[in-house]
Amino acid sequence: MKISKEKFGQAFDALVAEYQIIAPVSDANGIAFKGVKSFSEVKQDYLNSKLPPKAFFFPQHEKLMSYKKEGKDVTVKSELKVDNTVLFGIRPCDAKGMQLLDMVFKNDQYTDPYYFERRDKSVIIGVACNKIAPTCFCSSFGLSPAGSEGSDIFLIDLGDSYDVEVITEKGKAVAARFEELSELSADEQALVDKIKDAETSSKVDVSTTTSKLDKMFNNPYWDTLQEKCIGCNVCSFSCPTCHCFDISEEVRKNEGTRVRTWDACMAPLFTLHGSGHNPRDNKKARWRQRMMHKFNYFVHNNGSMSCVGCGRCIKGCPVNMDIRQVIDGANKAELVVE
Amino acid sequence: MQLNPYIPITMKLVKNLVETEDKLINTFTLEFLNKQDEENFKYMPGQFAELSAYGHGEAPFGIATSPTEPGILKFSVAKVGCVSNALHLMEEGTMVGVRGPMGNYYPLEKFKGKNVVIIGGGFAFTTLRSLAKYMLDDKHRGDYGDITVIYGARNPGLLLYKEELAEWENNPNINLITTIDRPAEGWTKHVGFIPSITEQIAPSSVDTYAVVCGPPAMIKFTLPVLEKLNFTPESIYTSLEMRMKCGLGICGRCNIGTEYVCKDGPVFSMAQLKELPNEY
Numbered sequence: 245m246k247i248s249k250e251k252f253g254q255a256f257d258a259l260v261a262e263y264q265i266i267a268p269v270s271d272a273n274g275i276a277f278k279g280v281k282s283f284s285e286v287k288q289d290y291l292n293s294k295l296p297p298k299a300f301f302f303p304q305h306e307k308l309m310s311y312k313k314e315g316k317d318v319t320v321k322s323e324l325k326v327d328n329t330v331l332f333g334i335r336p337c338d339a340k341g342m343q344l345l346d347m348v349f350k351n352d353q354y355t356d357p358y359y360f361e362r363r364d365k366s367v368i369i370g371v372a373c374n375k376i377a378p379t380c381f382c383s384s385f386g387l388s389p390a391g392s393e394g395s396d397i398f399l400i401d402l403g404d405s406y407d408v409e410v411i412t413e414k415g416k417a418v419a420a421r422f423e424e425l426s427e428l429s430a431d432e433q434a435l436v437d438k439i440k441d442a443e444t445s446s447k448v449d450v451s452t453t454t455s456k457l458d459k460m461f462n463n464p465y466w467d468t469l470q471e472k473c474i475g476c477n478v479c480s481f482s483c484p485t486c487h488c489f490d491i492s493e494e495v496r497k498n499e500g501t502r503v504r505t506w507d508a509c510m511a512p513l514f515t516l517h518g519s520g521h522n523p524r525d526n527k528k529a530r531w532r533q534r535m536m537h538k539f540n541y542f543v544h545n546n547g548s549m550s551c552v553g554c555g556r557c558i559k560g561c562p563v564n565m566d567i568r569q570v571i572d573g574a575n576k577a578e579l580v581v582e
Numbered sequence: 583m584q585l586n587p588y589i590p591i592t593m594k595l596v597k598n599l600v601e602t603e604d605k606l607i608n609t610f611t612l613e614f615l616n617k618q619d620e621e622n623f624k625y626m627p628g629q630f631a632e633l634s635a636y637g638h639g640e641a642p643f644g645i646a647t648s649p650t651e652p653g654i655l656k657f658s659v660a661k662v663g664c665v666s667n668a669l670h671l672m673e674e675g676t677m678v679g680v681r682g683p684m685g686n687y688y689p690l691e692k693f694k695g696k697n698v699v700i701i702g703g704g705f706a707f708t709t710l711r712s713l714a715k716y717m718l719d720d721k722h723r724g725d726y727g728d729i730t731v732i733y734g735a736r737n738p739g740l741l742l743y744k745e746e747l748a749e750w751e752n753n754p755n756i757n758l759i760t761t762i763d764r765p766a767e768g769w770t771k772h773v774g775f776i777p778s779i780t781e782q783i784a785p786s787s788v789d790t791y792a793v794v795c796g797p798p799a800m801i802k803f804t805l806p807v808l809e810k811l812n813f814t815p816e817s818i819y820t821s822l823e824m825r826m827k828c829g830l831g832i833c834g835r836c837n838i839g840t841e842y843v844c845k846d847g848p849v850f851s852m853a854q855l856k857e858l859p860n861e862y
C-alpha cells in the first residue's frame with residue numbers, strides 16, 4: 245500500500261499533538277536527528293545522519309539521579325519523565341542497531357530503566373535507503389538498505405508517495421492516522437522491488453571472522469594494525485551499537501547530580517584501576533578489545549555481531565582507519581600457536 | 583535489589599576505624615536504616631557493593647561482613663582515589679549510598695562436605711573474612727570439613743581484623759596460619775611469603791577447595807605451589823578486581839572476553855580463568 249506525501253505530511257503534522265517527533269534535518273554539521281514540529285522541516289533526501297539516533301534512548305549526557313546533603317544527612321531523588329516519541333527517517337542500519345543495543349541494556353540479571361523507558365515509549369518509522377554511500381556495508385551482515393528489521397513502520401520513498409509496511413502493534417497505532425492508502429501501480433511495484441533487491445556495493449566477508457578471532461587473541465596481527473590510530477574515540481561515539489559509558493558526579497556546594505556520559509573502550513583511562521594497574525594500557529589491547537567485542541564476544545553472548553555496517557566510523561576517522569579492512573585483515577591473518 | 587538498580591539505598595556510617603598501622607586502610611561499618619532495606623540486601627560471601635560518597639562519586643568494594651552478621655555491612659578500603667579518600671575522611675554518623683549486593687559469590691554449595699583452604703595476602707582478605715565467618719557460623723560449620731586459613735601481610739601492623747584473628751587462634755573449628763614477610767619484634771608466628779608458607783603447611787588437596795586472593799605476585803607464585811599439592815584448576819577459586827561503574831554488566835568497563843566481572847564474577851575458578859584472555 246502507498247500513501248501520498250501530502251497525506252503523510254498531514255498525518256505527521258497531526259502527530260505533533262501527542263508525540264515528540266524526531267526527524268532528520270539539515271544543520272551546520274550536515275544531517276542530524278532533531279525535534280521537528282512539521283513535516284516541511286524534514287530533510288527527505290539524505291544518506292544518513294552524522295551521529296546515530298541512539299542518543300534518543302541513550303543520551304550522550306544523562307542525569308541518573310540528584311541528591312542534596314544537609315549536615316550528615318542526604319536526600320536522593322530520581323525522576324525520569326519521558327514523552328511518547330516518534331522517530332522518523334531512521335535508516336535500516338540504525339533500526340537494527342537499536343535492536344542490538346536492546347540486548348546490552350537488558351541482560352540475564354538487569355534491565356536499564358532509563359533506556360527502556362524511552363525505548364518503550366517510542367515508535368520507529370524506518371525509511372529505506374534509495375541511495376547508498378560508498379562507506380555503507382550493511383549487506384555484509386545479512387542486512388539490506390531496505391531492511392525493515394527494528395522498525396515499527398517501514399517506508400520506501402517513491403517520489404510523491406511512500407510505500408507503507410506496518411510491522412508492529414506500536415506501528416499500527418500511528419499508522420491508523422494514515423488516510424487514503426491505495427494500491428501501488430505496476431511501475432511503483434517494480435521500483436519497490438528494485439530498492440528491496442539492492443545491496444551495498446561494498447561488502448566484507450564475515451562468515452568466518454568470529455571463529456577466526458577465537459584463535460587470534462595473541463596474534464601478531466594486532467601489533468601493527470593500530471599504529472596510526474590517535475585514540476580520538478570518534479569511531480565509538482558515532483557507532484550505533486557502541487554503548488560504553490562512564491558514571492560521574494556534578495557537584496555544586498551541597499547539591500549534586502549523578503550523570504552518565506558516553507565513554508569508549510578505546511580510551512586509555514577506561515580500565516585504569518585505583519592502584520595504577522591498567523589491564524588494557526596500550527592501543528593494541530584497546531583495538532583488539534573493540535574488534536573482539538564486536539565480532540567475537542558479542543556474538544558468543546548474543547548470537548549476533550555488534551556492527552551494522554553504517555560506515556560512520558570509516559567516514560569519521562581522521563587517520564582513515566577502515567573497519568572493513570581490519571576485518572578483512574583478521575580474516576586473512578596467519579594463525580600462530582597461542 | 584530495588585526497581586531502579588542505579589539508585590543507592592542510604593546507610594549510616596556508624597564506625598570509621600583505622601584498620602592498619604600505616605593508616606591506609608580503614609574499615610567502615612554501615613548500618614541499615616530500616617528492616618526493608620536489609621531484607622532487600624540479601625547477600626553471600628564474595629559479593630560486592632557500590633559505595634557512594636556523595637559529592638565525590640561511587641566505587642565498588644567487596645563486602646567484608648558475612649550474612650550471618652545482621653544489621654550492618656563492613657568494608658575495608660585502601661585509600662587510593664577520590665571516593666576511597668572521601669570515605670576515609672568521613673565523620674561517623676554520615677549517610678552514604680550503597681548499591682548492591684552485586685556479582686556472584688564463593689561456591690559455598692560446592693564446598694559443602696569438603697575441606698576449604700583460604701589463602702589471602704594483604705588487604706585482599708576482606709571477602710575471605712566474610713567467607714570464613716560464614717562457614718564458622720554455628721548454623722553452617724557442620725556443612726564443611728576442615729577450614730584452614732593462611733593469611734599474610736608485610737608486617738604485623740598491616741594484618742586486618744587483628745582481634746578476630748586472635749579469637750580464631752584459639753578456635754578449634756578453624757586452623758589459622760598467619761605470616762609476615764620479614765621478622766618483627768614480638769612476632770612469634772610464621773615468617774615468610776605466602777607461597778613458601780603454603781608449601782610448608784602443605785594442605786592436602788583431597789576433597790579440598792582452595793580460595794586464593796591477594797596481590798598479583800602472590801597469586802602468581804602460590805598457584806604453582808597448589809598445583810604441586812595436586813589442586814586442580816577446577817578446585818581453586820579467586821576473585822578478580824576490575825574498574826567498574828554500573829555494576830550491572832552494561833557500561834562495558836569490566837569486560838574480559840565474554841564475561842563481565844561485575845555480574846558474571848568477581849569469583850572465578852582457575853579453570854574458568856584459563857578460558858579467558860589474560861586481561862585483568
